[in-house]
Structures are given as C-alpha cells and as structure tokens.
Amino acid sequence: MSTRSRVIVLSTVLAVDLLFFIIVGQYYPEYFTAILDWLPYGNEVEAAVIILSGLLVAIISGILLFRGLIGRLREVLD
C-alpha cells in the first residue's frame, strides 16, 4: 500500500470513529443507550468496552496517520 492510500484509509477510519462518538455519544445519547440496551450483557461493562475500543482505534489510527504524514513529508523534502 502506498503512503498516500495509507494516509487516506487511516484518516477515514479516524474520522468515522470520532464522528460516531461525537454524534452518537455526545449529541444523541438516546441512540447510544439504545445500542447498549440492544447488547446482551450489563450496560456499564459494554459501555466501557465500546468507549475504550473507540479510544484505542482513535489513538492507533492517529499515531499511524502521524507517522505516515511524517514519512510523506520526508519523501517530499528528500
């Protein structure tokens, strides 16, 4: 995968992840609660796992995106 397509994929993943948690988590909490009610286990554990996985996805994609952008910048400068 070229650097450019990697940057596009990672920024899309990051944007979708952040938009999901901003829109559903903060502005429409009733939908987030509905998703938690729909899942079979206790609400709080599910919420913690979902939010933690969202945070991990955001951090990992953010870090990889940053590294990709730095790599692209080095390619351009060289």
Place this chain on the structure above:
Amino acid sequence: MSEKFVESNQRLAANLALGLILWVFSVFLFHPLMVTYAPDWAGFISVLLVVSLSYYLVKAKMSSGPIFEYVSNKLTVLWMDWRKLNAEERQTNSKKVEKALKTGILLLVYLLYRPLLSLINPALAGLTFVLVLVYLLKIMLEQK
C-alpha cells in the same frame, strides 16, 4: 546546527506530538463519555492514560538532547536585548530565564496530568499540585 541536534529535536517533536494525540482524544472526547456511561471504569482508564502519557513524555525527555540549553540561551539573548542589559549581567539573567523556563514546563506538564489525575481521585490532583509547588519553590530558591 549539527545533524545530531536536528535529529534529537525531530525525535522530541515526534514523541511530544504522539503524547498530545493521546491526550487530546482522551481528555476532550473519550473521558467525558466514560464518565457519563461507565463512571466506575473511568478511574481505571485514567490510570492507563496516565501511564501511556508518561511513556511518551519520558521518551521525549530522553531524546531531547541539548534543546533546553539552546532555547534558554536564545531566550536570554532576546530578554537582554529587550531590556537593553549589559553583557556582564548575562550570567544572572541566564539563570533567571532557565528557572522561568523550568517553571513553565513543570506547570504545563501538571496541567496535562490534572484532568486525568482528578478522575482517579480528586485528592491525587491536589497532592500532585502541592508537590509541584514544593518543587517550584526549590527551583526558585536554589542558589547555583
């Protein structure tokens, strides 16, 4: 500027940027969500975030090289030009600028940790603030 100096600055900037990514995502978005939907887990997640943030800050500190002295010297020259001071006063002014810079960095690091620490336990943030104040007093009062 030597190539080694530039390289250490690049590593410092990369580690600080990675720490900042972690901090921004967690403090502005995911931590408030965790407090709202799973408050019992917020403390545990805060501990994980404190550890990861410390990892990047320590890595940044290890790779920083002589950047602190460089910035301190530059700021001293700017300060002396601005205040139109004599060259003989350079030594004392250099120490003052160094202390001010250390104080600023320490307060900034404390402010980075504060929201995470207060979610583990509000008393922990207060205790850290007291320790930071004591260290700041030590920096300000030390003679050399």
